[in-house]
Amino acid sequence: MSKIQVNNTAALGQVIDQEQVAALRPAAEAAALKLEQGTGLGNDFLGWLHLPSSITPDFLNDIEATAQSLRSKCQYVVTIGIGGSYLGAKAVIEALADNFAAYKPATTHVLFAGNNIGEDYLYDLIDLLKGKQFGIIVISKSGTTTEPSIAFRLLKDMLEQQVGKAEAATRIVAVTDARRGALRGLATQEGYKTYVIPDNVGGRFSVLTPVGLLPIAVAGYDIKALVEGAVEMEKAGSDDIFTYATTRNALYRAGRKIELLVNFNPKLHYFAEWWKQLYGESEGKDHKGIFPAACDFTTDLHSMGQWIQDGERTIYETVISVGEPAHSVVIPDDKANLDGLNFIAGKHVDYVNKMAELGTRLAHVDGGVPNLLITVPALKEKYLGQLIYFFEKACGVSGYILDVNPFNQPGVEAYKKNMFALLDKPGYEAESKAIKAKLGK
Numbered sequence: 001m002s003k004i005q006v007n008n009t010a011a012l013g014q015v016i017d018q019e020q021v022a023a024l025r026p027a028a029e030a031a032a033l034k035l036e037q038g039t040g041l042g043n044d045f046l047g048w049l050h051l052p053s054s055i056t057p058d059f060l061n062d063i064e065a066t067a068q069s070l071r072s073k074c075q076y077v078v079t080i081g082i083g084g085s086y087l088g089a090k091a092v093i094e095a096l097a098d099n100f101a102a103y104k105p106a107t108t109h110v111l112f113a114g115n116n117i118g119e120d121y122l123y124d125l126i127d128l129l130k131g132k133q134f135g136i137i138v139i140s141k142s143g144t145t146t147e148p149s150i151a152f153r154l155l156k157d158m159l160e161q162q163v164g165k166a167e168a169a170t171r172i173v174a175v176t177d178a179r180r181g182a183l184r185g186l187a188t189q190e191g192y193k194t195y196v197i198p199d200n201v202g203g204r205f206s207v208l209t210p211v212g213l214l215p216i217a218v219a220g221y222d223i224k225a226l227v228e229g230a231v232e233m234e235k236a237g238s239d240d241i242f243t244y245a246t247t248r249n250a251l252y253r254a255g256r257k258i259e260l261l262v263n264f265n266p267k268l269h270y271f272a273e274w275w276k277q278l279y280g281e282s283e284g285k286d287h288k289g290i291f292p293a294a295c296d297f298t299t300d301l302h303s304m305g306q307w308i309q310d311g312e313r314t315i316y317e318t319v320i321s322v323g324e325p326a327h328s329v330v331i332p333d334d335k336a337n338l339d340g341l342n343f344i345a346g347k348h349v350d351y352v353n354k355m356a357e358l359g360t361r362l363a364h365v366d367g368g369v370p371n372l373l374i375t376v377p378a379l380k381e382k383y384l385g386q387l388i389y390f391f392e393k394a395c396g397v398s399g400y401i402l403d404v405n406p407f408n409q410p411g412v413e414a415y416k417k418n419m420f421a422l423l424d425k426p427g428y429e430a431e432s433k434a435i436k437a438k439l440g441k
Contacts (some may be wrong), residue, residue: 003232004379004386006240008247010361010371011316016250024401025248031245031400032238036383041402042407047200047369048392051208052230052385060224063210066173066193067217073171074135078125078155080114081139083277084148084174088207088388089215091274095220095267095379110219113155114138122154135171137218141197142283143176143183146419147261165190175210176237184308198407202407205392208385222381225249229385238397241390244372245398251316251370252290252402258315260308261294264325264357265322269296275391282395283405284411298356309367316370319361320387323377325350 012018034040069076089114098104100386108164112242113125136159138152159167175189177195187194195210196201206212208230211346246261257277261272272294295304308315331352333345344352365371374390376383399406421431 003236004240004288004383004390005375006243007373007436008243009373010365010373011247011251012370012417014365014368015254015256015316015370016247018390019295020250020254021243021246023308025242027249028043028238028246028397029244031397032242032393034262034400035396040145041405045200045202045407046396048202048205048208049396051198051201052227052234052389055208055227057224060213060227063195063213063223064217065216070137070171070173070218071220074133076109076111076129076132076134077215078111078113078129078134078136078151078219079137079139079157079218081137081175081211082115082145083127083281084203084206085139085148085211086112086115086215087204087270087274088212091218091271092207092221092226092268092384092388093201093210093219094382095384096381097219097267099267105414106143107220108218110215113353114151117147117150122151126154126158129155131162131394134159135173137173137175137214138183138345139175139176139197140181140183141203142181143186144181173191173214177212180378195306202409204274204281205407207388208272222433226385226388229382230389231385232382233386233389233393238393241394244374244390245401247372248290248316248318249398249401256316257316257372258291258293260315261292261319262297262317262319263294263322264297264319264353265379266296266299268320269294271320271384271387273295277393279398281409281412282399283402283404284404285408288402288404297360298353301360308369316372317361317364318372318374319357321373321375322359322379323375326379367377 008021012021032042072287078399080087089110095111102109108143111125113122120364120400136155139149141401142149143149156168156172159171163171169192172190172194173193174183175195175197176183176185176187178199184194186192195214195267197206197209197211201209201300203211213226216226218221261275263269263272276292276294279290279292295308308317329342329349331347331349333342361371374387378388396406417428417431421428421435424432
Protein backbone atom coordinates (compact mmCIF):
# COMPACT_ATOMS: atom_id res chain seq x y z
CA MET A 1 0.00 0.00 0.00
CA SER A 2 1.62 3.25 -1.17
CA LYS A 3 -1.04 5.73 -0.06
CA ILE A 4 -3.79 6.20 2.45
CA GLN A 5 -7.08 4.39 1.80
CA VAL A 6 -10.66 5.15 2.82
CA ASN A 7 -13.38 2.58 3.42
CA ASN A 8 -16.96 3.45 4.40
CA THR A 9 -18.44 -0.07 4.31
CA ALA A 10 -18.97 -0.21 8.09
CA ALA A 11 -20.72 3.17 8.01
CA LEU A 12 -23.52 1.78 5.84
CA GLY A 13 -26.53 -0.38 6.64
CA GLN A 14 -27.94 0.79 9.97
CA VAL A 15 -28.28 4.57 9.74
CA ILE A 16 -27.61 5.31 6.08
CA ASP A 17 -27.24 3.26 2.92
CA GLN A 18 -25.12 3.57 -0.20
CA GLU A 19 -27.95 5.29 -2.05
CA GLN A 20 -27.96 8.17 0.43
CA VAL A 21 -24.19 8.55 0.09
CA ALA A 22 -24.36 8.33 -3.70
CA ALA A 23 -27.10 10.97 -3.75
CA LEU A 24 -24.56 13.47 -2.37
CA ARG A 25 -21.94 12.69 -5.02
CA PRO A 26 -23.17 15.46 -7.38
CA ALA A 27 -22.95 17.95 -4.51
CA ALA A 28 -19.40 16.80 -3.78
CA GLU A 29 -18.42 17.14 -7.43
CA ALA A 30 -19.97 20.61 -7.54
CA ALA A 31 -18.08 21.54 -4.37
CA ALA A 32 -14.78 20.37 -5.86
CA LEU A 33 -15.51 22.41 -8.98
CA LYS A 34 -16.16 25.50 -6.84
CA LEU A 35 -12.79 24.96 -5.18
CA GLU A 36 -11.00 24.60 -8.52
CA GLN A 37 -12.75 27.56 -10.15
CA GLY A 38 -12.73 29.72 -7.04
CA THR A 39 -16.46 30.42 -7.24
CA GLY A 40 -17.56 29.33 -3.76
CA LEU A 41 -17.77 31.13 -0.44
CA GLY A 42 -14.40 32.10 1.00
CA ASN A 43 -12.69 31.90 -2.39
CA ASP A 44 -10.04 34.40 -1.28
CA PHE A 45 -8.63 31.68 1.02
CA LEU A 46 -7.92 28.90 -1.46
CA GLY A 47 -4.14 29.19 -1.54
CA TRP A 48 -3.79 25.80 0.14
CA LEU A 49 -5.51 23.97 -2.75
CA HIS A 50 -2.49 23.77 -5.06
CA LEU A 51 0.09 24.78 -2.50
CA PRO A 52 1.93 21.43 -2.37
CA SER A 53 2.69 21.32 -6.11
CA SER A 54 3.77 24.97 -6.08
CA ILE A 55 6.50 24.48 -3.47
CA THR A 56 9.93 24.55 -5.10
CA PRO A 57 13.06 22.62 -4.08
CA ASP A 58 14.87 25.94 -3.56
CA PHE A 59 12.20 27.06 -1.11
CA LEU A 60 12.50 23.84 0.90
CA ASN A 61 16.30 24.09 0.80
CA ASP A 62 16.08 27.58 2.27
CA ILE A 63 13.81 26.40 5.09
CA GLU A 64 16.15 23.49 5.82
CA ALA A 65 19.13 25.88 5.90
CA THR A 66 17.36 28.13 8.40
CA ALA A 67 16.41 25.10 10.47
CA GLN A 68 20.01 23.92 10.48
CA SER A 69 21.22 27.36 11.56
CA LEU A 70 18.88 27.25 14.55
CA ARG A 71 19.82 23.66 15.34
CA SER A 72 23.51 24.52 15.30
CA LYS A 73 23.06 27.24 17.93
CA CYS A 74 20.16 26.11 20.05
CA GLN A 75 19.37 23.34 22.47
CA TYR A 76 15.75 24.48 22.42
CA VAL A 77 13.73 26.26 19.75
CA VAL A 78 10.42 27.66 20.97
CA THR A 79 7.67 27.86 18.37
CA ILE A 80 5.28 30.64 19.36
CA GLY A 81 1.81 30.53 17.84
CA ILE A 82 -1.78 29.53 18.49
CA GLY A 83 -4.40 27.52 16.61
CA GLY A 84 -3.24 26.70 13.11
CA SER A 85 0.01 28.51 13.83
CA TYR A 86 1.15 25.64 16.02
CA LEU A 87 -1.18 22.63 15.79
CA GLY A 88 -0.03 21.41 12.37
CA ALA A 89 3.63 21.43 13.33
CA LYS A 90 2.87 19.85 16.70
CA ALA A 91 0.77 17.16 15.02
CA VAL A 92 3.51 16.12 12.58
CA ILE A 93 6.35 16.32 15.10
CA GLU A 94 4.47 14.23 17.67
CA ALA A 95 3.49 11.65 15.04
CA LEU A 96 7.12 11.17 14.01
CA ALA A 97 8.94 11.63 17.32
CA ASP A 98 10.22 9.09 19.79
CA ASN A 99 7.51 8.86 22.47
CA PHE A 100 10.09 9.66 25.13
CA ALA A 101 12.21 12.15 23.18
CA ALA A 102 11.81 14.76 25.90
CA TYR A 103 13.76 12.52 28.29
CA LYS A 104 16.57 11.63 25.88
CA PRO A 105 19.52 13.63 24.59
CA ALA A 106 18.77 15.43 21.36
CA THR A 107 20.49 18.04 19.22
CA THR A 108 17.51 20.36 19.46
CA HIS A 109 14.14 20.14 21.20
CA VAL A 110 11.20 22.00 19.67
CA LEU A 111 8.96 23.49 22.33
CA PHE A 112 5.67 25.37 21.97
CA ALA A 113 4.39 28.54 23.59
CA GLY A 114 1.79 31.20 22.92
CA ASN A 115 -1.00 28.64 22.64
CA ASN A 116 -2.45 29.44 26.08
CA ILE A 117 -2.38 32.17 28.73
CA GLY A 118 -1.20 29.92 31.54
CA GLU A 119 1.05 31.84 33.93
CA ASP A 120 2.50 28.66 35.40
CA TYR A 121 3.15 27.28 31.91
CA LEU A 122 5.14 30.37 30.98
CA TYR A 123 6.94 30.41 34.32
CA ASP A 124 8.01 26.78 33.88
CA LEU A 125 9.16 27.44 30.31
CA ILE A 126 11.19 30.48 31.34
CA ASP A 127 12.69 28.49 34.20
CA LEU A 128 13.69 25.71 31.78
CA LEU A 129 15.33 28.16 29.38
CA LYS A 130 17.41 30.01 31.98
CA GLY A 131 21.06 29.68 31.03
CA LYS A 132 20.18 27.51 28.00
CA GLN A 133 20.92 28.13 24.34
CA PHE A 134 17.56 28.76 22.72
CA GLY A 135 15.93 30.35 19.72
CA ILE A 136 12.45 31.47 18.74
CA ILE A 137 10.13 30.92 15.77
CA VAL A 138 7.32 33.44 16.19
CA ILE A 139 4.27 32.87 13.99
CA SER A 140 1.56 35.51 13.62
CA LYS A 141 0.08 37.37 10.66
CA SER A 142 -0.64 40.45 12.73
CA GLY A 143 1.82 40.22 15.58
CA THR A 144 -0.91 41.35 17.98
CA THR A 145 -2.74 38.10 18.82
CA THR A 146 -2.87 38.06 22.61
CA GLU A 147 -1.49 34.62 23.51
CA PRO A 148 1.55 34.55 21.19
CA SER A 149 2.27 38.24 21.76
CA ILE A 150 2.56 37.74 25.52
CA ALA A 151 4.86 34.73 25.06
CA PHE A 152 7.02 36.52 22.47
CA ARG A 153 7.39 39.63 24.60
CA LEU A 154 8.60 37.52 27.53
CA LEU A 155 10.93 35.21 25.58
CA LYS A 156 12.35 37.90 23.29
CA ASP A 157 13.32 39.96 26.33
CA MET A 158 14.83 36.90 28.00
CA LEU A 159 16.82 35.90 24.92
CA GLU A 160 18.19 39.43 24.42
CA GLN A 161 19.28 39.56 28.06
CA GLN A 162 21.04 36.18 27.82
CA VAL A 163 22.91 36.58 24.51
CA GLY A 164 22.62 40.25 23.58
CA LYS A 165 20.35 42.00 21.12
CA ALA A 166 22.51 41.36 18.03
CA GLU A 167 22.91 37.62 18.62
CA ALA A 168 19.26 37.27 19.61
CA ALA A 169 18.29 38.66 16.20
CA THR A 170 20.08 35.73 14.55
CA ARG A 171 18.09 33.27 16.68
CA ILE A 172 14.63 34.70 16.02
CA VAL A 173 12.69 33.81 12.88
CA ALA A 174 9.40 35.54 12.16
CA VAL A 175 6.70 33.86 10.07
CA THR A 176 4.25 36.62 9.31
CA ASP A 177 2.47 38.80 6.75
CA ALA A 178 4.39 39.84 3.67
CA ARG A 179 3.86 43.58 4.16
CA ARG A 180 1.69 44.52 7.12
CA GLY A 181 1.42 44.10 10.84
CA ALA A 182 3.36 44.69 14.03
CA LEU A 183 5.49 41.57 13.65
CA ARG A 184 6.47 42.42 10.07
CA GLY A 185 7.52 45.90 11.24
CA LEU A 186 9.56 44.52 14.15
CA ALA A 187 11.22 41.86 11.99
CA THR A 188 12.29 44.50 9.46
CA GLN A 189 13.56 46.79 12.20
CA GLU A 190 15.54 44.09 14.00
CA GLY A 191 16.74 42.19 10.93
CA TYR A 192 15.09 38.85 11.71
CA LYS A 193 15.00 36.12 9.11
CA THR A 194 11.41 36.03 7.88
CA TYR A 195 9.00 33.79 6.00
CA VAL A 196 5.62 34.76 4.66
CA ILE A 197 2.23 33.40 5.62
CA PRO A 198 0.37 33.67 2.30
CA ASP A 199 -2.61 36.01 2.42
CA ASN A 200 -4.81 33.37 0.78
CA VAL A 201 -4.03 30.56 3.27
CA GLY A 202 -5.89 30.50 6.58
CA GLY A 203 -4.14 29.36 9.73
CA ARG A 204 -5.80 25.95 9.97
CA PHE A 205 -4.74 25.19 6.38
CA SER A 206 -1.17 26.48 6.84
CA VAL A 207 0.80 23.40 7.94
CA LEU A 208 2.44 23.07 4.50
CA THR A 209 3.60 26.70 4.56
CA PRO A 210 6.61 27.85 6.65
CA VAL A 211 4.18 27.95 9.59
CA GLY A 212 4.49 24.17 9.83
CA LEU A 213 7.48 23.34 7.65
CA LEU A 214 10.07 25.34 9.60
CA PRO A 215 9.36 23.87 13.07
CA ILE A 216 9.10 20.39 11.55
CA ALA A 217 12.49 20.86 9.87
CA VAL A 218 14.02 22.16 13.11
CA ALA A 219 12.80 18.99 14.80
CA GLY A 220 14.85 17.04 12.26
CA TYR A 221 12.15 15.60 10.00
CA ASP A 222 12.04 15.35 6.22
CA ILE A 223 9.88 18.21 4.97
CA LYS A 224 10.59 17.24 1.35
CA ALA A 225 8.96 13.84 1.89
CA LEU A 226 6.06 15.53 3.72
CA VAL A 227 5.44 17.83 0.75
CA GLU A 228 5.92 14.93 -1.68
CA GLY A 229 3.10 13.04 0.02
CA ALA A 230 0.83 16.08 -0.15
CA VAL A 231 1.61 16.51 -3.86
CA GLU A 232 0.69 12.87 -4.46
CA MET A 233 -2.67 13.38 -2.78
CA GLU A 234 -3.25 16.65 -4.62
CA LYS A 235 -2.81 14.82 -7.93
CA ALA A 236 -4.48 11.54 -6.93
CA GLY A 237 -8.05 12.39 -7.79
CA SER A 238 -10.97 12.86 -5.46
CA ASP A 239 -12.66 9.46 -4.99
CA ASP A 240 -11.49 8.93 -1.40
CA ILE A 241 -12.11 12.58 -0.58
CA PHE A 242 -15.65 12.32 -1.97
CA THR A 243 -16.27 9.08 -0.06
CA TYR A 244 -15.34 10.71 3.24
CA ALA A 245 -17.13 14.01 2.62
CA THR A 246 -20.37 12.47 1.34
CA THR A 247 -20.55 9.74 3.99
CA ARG A 248 -20.09 12.17 6.89
CA ASN A 249 -22.69 14.54 5.47
CA ALA A 250 -25.16 11.71 4.91
CA LEU A 251 -24.66 10.65 8.53
CA TYR A 252 -25.12 14.25 9.69
CA ARG A 253 -28.41 14.52 7.81
CA ALA A 254 -29.50 11.26 9.45
CA GLY A 255 -28.99 12.73 12.90
CA ARG A 256 -25.40 11.76 13.63
CA LYS A 257 -24.09 15.14 14.74
CA ILE A 258 -20.81 14.10 16.38
CA GLU A 259 -17.76 12.64 14.63
CA LEU A 260 -15.21 10.85 16.78
CA LEU A 261 -11.77 10.70 15.18
CA VAL A 262 -10.23 7.60 16.71
CA ASN A 263 -6.67 6.32 16.65
CA PHE A 264 -4.97 3.27 18.10
CA ASN A 265 -1.54 4.93 18.20
CA PRO A 266 -0.77 7.52 20.91
CA LYS A 267 1.47 9.40 18.48
CA LEU A 268 -1.65 10.60 16.66
CA HIS A 269 -3.10 12.48 19.61
CA TYR A 270 -2.08 15.91 18.31
CA PHE A 271 -3.00 15.01 14.77
CA ALA A 272 -6.54 14.68 16.10
CA GLU A 273 -6.20 18.07 17.79
CA TRP A 274 -5.20 19.61 14.43
CA TRP A 275 -8.16 17.86 12.75
CA LYS A 276 -10.54 19.16 15.41
CA GLN A 277 -9.60 22.74 14.66
CA LEU A 278 -9.68 22.17 10.90
CA TYR A 279 -13.22 20.82 10.90
CA GLY A 280 -14.64 22.66 13.91
CA GLU A 281 -13.58 26.10 12.71
CA SER A 282 -14.50 25.33 9.09
CA GLU A 283 -17.96 23.80 9.53
CA GLY A 284 -19.36 25.24 12.76
CA LYS A 285 -21.35 28.07 11.16
CA ASP A 286 -24.97 29.26 10.95
CA HIS A 287 -25.97 26.91 13.80
CA LYS A 288 -24.89 23.96 11.68
CA GLY A 289 -21.95 21.58 11.58
CA ILE A 290 -20.70 18.20 12.72
CA PHE A 291 -19.07 18.42 16.14
CA PRO A 292 -15.48 17.08 15.89
CA ALA A 293 -14.26 15.10 18.87
CA ALA A 294 -11.42 12.62 19.30
CA CYS A 295 -10.38 9.58 21.33
CA ASP A 296 -7.09 7.77 21.81
CA PHE A 297 -7.72 4.03 21.92
CA THR A 298 -7.25 1.71 23.64
CA THR A 299 -6.65 4.26 26.45
CA ASP A 300 -10.02 6.00 26.14
CA LEU A 301 -11.90 2.72 25.87
CA HIS A 302 -11.39 2.61 29.65
CA SER A 303 -13.10 5.98 30.08
CA MET A 304 -15.32 6.72 27.05
CA GLY A 305 -15.87 3.16 25.84
CA GLN A 306 -19.07 2.70 27.83
CA TRP A 307 -20.64 5.87 26.42
CA ILE A 308 -19.62 5.04 22.87
CA GLN A 309 -21.00 1.51 23.13
CA ASP A 310 -24.29 2.24 24.91
CA GLY A 311 -24.83 6.00 25.01
CA GLU A 312 -27.02 8.26 22.89
CA ARG A 313 -26.83 7.32 19.21
CA THR A 314 -25.73 10.71 17.90
CA ILE A 315 -22.18 9.72 17.00
CA TYR A 316 -20.16 7.98 14.34
CA GLU A 317 -16.47 7.12 14.24
CA THR A 318 -13.67 7.72 11.79
CA VAL A 319 -10.80 5.39 12.66
CA ILE A 320 -7.24 6.14 11.55
CA SER A 321 -5.50 2.78 11.35
CA VAL A 322 -1.71 2.69 11.01
CA GLY A 323 -0.47 -0.23 8.93
CA GLU A 324 3.06 -0.86 10.15
CA PRO A 325 4.76 0.20 13.38
CA ALA A 326 8.26 1.65 13.23
CA HIS A 327 9.72 -0.91 15.64
CA SER A 328 9.31 -4.52 16.77
CA VAL A 329 8.43 -5.68 20.29
CA VAL A 330 7.50 -9.32 20.95
CA ILE A 331 5.64 -10.46 24.06
CA PRO A 332 7.76 -13.04 25.98
CA ASP A 333 6.66 -16.37 27.41
CA ASP A 334 6.44 -16.64 31.20
CA LYS A 335 6.56 -20.04 32.88
CA ALA A 336 4.42 -19.04 35.84
CA ASN A 337 1.86 -17.35 33.56
CA LEU A 338 0.28 -15.61 36.54
CA ASP A 339 -1.19 -12.93 34.27
CA GLY A 340 -2.63 -15.54 31.91
CA LEU A 341 -1.02 -13.94 28.87
CA ASN A 342 0.90 -16.91 27.49
CA PHE A 343 -1.78 -17.30 24.83
CA ILE A 344 -0.25 -14.23 23.14
CA ALA A 345 3.39 -15.06 23.94
CA GLY A 346 5.49 -14.75 20.82
CA LYS A 347 3.08 -12.23 19.27
CA HIS A 348 4.07 -8.71 18.36
CA VAL A 349 2.51 -6.02 20.51
CA ASP A 350 1.15 -4.43 17.34
CA TYR A 351 -0.70 -7.65 16.48
CA VAL A 352 -2.52 -7.46 19.80
CA ASN A 353 -3.25 -3.79 19.17
CA LYS A 354 -4.65 -4.58 15.72
CA MET A 355 -6.96 -7.22 17.19
CA ALA A 356 -8.11 -4.67 19.79
CA GLU A 357 -8.77 -2.27 16.94
CA LEU A 358 -10.76 -4.78 14.92
CA GLY A 359 -12.68 -6.00 17.94
CA THR A 360 -13.54 -2.43 18.93
CA ARG A 361 -14.72 -1.48 15.47
CA LEU A 362 -16.94 -4.58 15.29
CA ALA A 363 -18.36 -3.94 18.78
CA HIS A 364 -19.14 -0.29 18.05
CA VAL A 365 -20.81 -1.07 14.73
CA ASP A 366 -22.88 -3.75 16.47
CA GLY A 367 -23.77 -1.08 19.05
CA GLY A 368 -25.08 1.24 16.36
CA VAL A 369 -22.03 3.44 15.76
CA PRO A 370 -21.29 3.78 12.01
CA ASN A 371 -17.60 3.46 11.26
CA LEU A 372 -15.37 4.97 8.58
CA LEU A 373 -11.85 3.57 8.21
CA ILE A 374 -8.81 5.50 6.99
CA THR A 375 -5.74 3.30 6.66
CA VAL A 376 -2.28 4.91 6.72
CA PRO A 377 0.60 2.65 5.63
CA ALA A 378 2.97 3.94 8.34
CA LEU A 379 3.71 7.03 10.38
CA LYS A 380 6.21 8.50 7.95
CA GLU A 381 6.49 11.99 6.51
CA LYS A 382 5.17 11.02 3.08
CA TYR A 383 1.99 9.44 4.42
CA LEU A 384 1.38 12.27 6.89
CA GLY A 385 1.62 14.67 3.95
CA GLN A 386 -1.03 12.63 2.16
CA LEU A 387 -3.26 12.61 5.23
CA ILE A 388 -2.95 16.36 5.76
CA TYR A 389 -3.95 17.21 2.21
CA PHE A 390 -6.71 14.59 2.23
CA PHE A 391 -8.35 16.14 5.28
CA GLU A 392 -7.87 19.69 4.01
CA LYS A 393 -9.55 19.11 0.67
CA ALA A 394 -12.27 16.91 2.16
CA CYS A 395 -12.96 19.75 4.59
CA GLY A 396 -13.49 22.22 1.75
CA VAL A 397 -15.76 19.81 -0.11
CA SER A 398 -17.70 18.87 3.03
CA GLY A 399 -18.19 22.50 4.03
CA TYR A 400 -19.67 23.37 0.67
CA ILE A 401 -22.00 20.34 0.84
CA LEU A 402 -23.10 21.69 4.22
CA ASP A 403 -23.63 25.09 2.57
CA VAL A 404 -21.34 27.11 4.82
CA ASN A 405 -18.20 29.12 4.18
CA PRO A 406 -15.44 26.70 5.23
CA PHE A 407 -12.74 29.37 5.20
CA ASN A 408 -13.84 32.03 7.69
CA GLN A 409 -14.26 31.97 11.46
CA PRO A 410 -16.42 34.92 12.56
CA GLY A 411 -17.39 33.28 15.83
CA VAL A 412 -13.92 33.34 17.34
CA GLU A 413 -14.04 37.11 17.81
CA ALA A 414 -16.83 37.05 20.43
CA TYR A 415 -14.68 35.94 23.36
CA LYS A 416 -11.88 38.31 22.35
CA LYS A 417 -14.21 41.33 22.47
CA ASN A 418 -15.34 40.36 25.97
CA MET A 419 -11.78 39.71 27.13
CA PHE A 420 -10.51 43.05 25.81
CA ALA A 421 -13.45 44.86 27.40
CA LEU A 422 -12.74 43.21 30.76
CA LEU A 423 -9.05 44.13 30.45
CA ASP A 424 -9.94 47.76 29.65
CA LYS A 425 -8.09 47.69 26.35
CA PRO A 426 -7.98 51.13 24.71
CA GLY A 427 -10.72 51.43 22.11
CA TYR A 428 -13.09 49.15 24.04
CA GLU A 429 -14.44 51.72 26.50
CA ALA A 430 -18.10 51.28 25.50
CA GLU A 431 -17.85 47.49 25.55
CA SER A 432 -16.09 47.65 28.92
CA LYS A 433 -18.83 49.77 30.41
CA ALA A 434 -21.54 47.47 29.03
CA ILE A 435 -19.97 44.21 30.18
CA LYS A 436 -19.24 45.56 33.66
CA ALA A 437 -22.87 46.67 33.95
CA LYS A 438 -23.92 43.19 32.88
CA LEU A 439 -21.73 41.68 35.61
CA GLY A 440 -23.02 44.14 38.19
CA LYS A 441 -19.63 45.75 38.77
